[in-house]
Amino acid sequence: MDLSIVIPVLNESENVGPLLDEVLAALRPLGIAFEVIFVDDGSTDDTAARLAARQVDAAELRVVRHAGRYGQSMGVRTGVLAARGAWIGTLDGDRQNDPADLPKLWAAANGPEQPGLIAGERIKRNDNWQKRYASRFANWLRQKLLRDGVKDTGCGLKMFRRDLFIEFPHFDHMHRYLPALARRHGAKVLPVPVNHRAREAGSSKYGTLDRALVGATDLFGVWWLIRRSKFPIRLRDDGSRG
Secondary structure, X not given: OOEXXXXXXXXXXXXXXXXXXXXXXXXXXXXXXXXXXXXXXXXXXXHHHHHHHHOXXXXXXXXXXXXXXXXXXXXXHHHHHHOOOOEEEEOOOOOOEOHHHHHHHXXXXXXXXXXXXXXXXXXXXXXXXXXXXXXXHHHHHHHHHHOOOOOOOOOOOEEEXXXXXXXXXXXXXXXHHHHHHHHHOOOOEEEEEEOEOOOOOOOOOOOHHHHHHHHHHHHHHHHHHHHOOOOOOOEOOOOOEO
């Protein structure tokens, strides 16, 4: 299989159906073998029921459920471990990421630059001012410490090689540091501008202060991890980087 789309969701009953339709509309014309994996992170609404109903008419849909709430990073990891695709694409479940950008990321994954990870960078944030300014400061600080070459690592729209992700250390909130972890393993990271939409249904699952407090600890942990480890850059048979 070529591509697995992994979408962690928590109480997104109003969003999962329309989001699935958009992903299918974006990927079916490409003529590739793909699957869409929703990871239900212990939803207490009818998210699970709505996903189960869609498995009747969407052959590409797979659903994995957590018994409780384990967080977005664990949702991504669960989906990647269950995935059958050589490449993984990730989207947030709130529909603020635009599935119409997926073909652009897929083209970049198969382009001449041979990246290990493609990171979506939101052209214009459709969030409130608190989130925008908190994100701007967090991105500035992260780039100063990690130098991961990505302006907007918080964007949920990414695409990466499954075999590369499997080598990453797992920790809570690791999804925010995938570009830095990819570079730590010698992989090329390619930023790609993407669309960002306002949330139309449901509500955010965490606040700006919560994210800042956890993010500070994670940031210095990843900085320490990168400084304390080195990985050989692998070469393919033709001499190009693997």
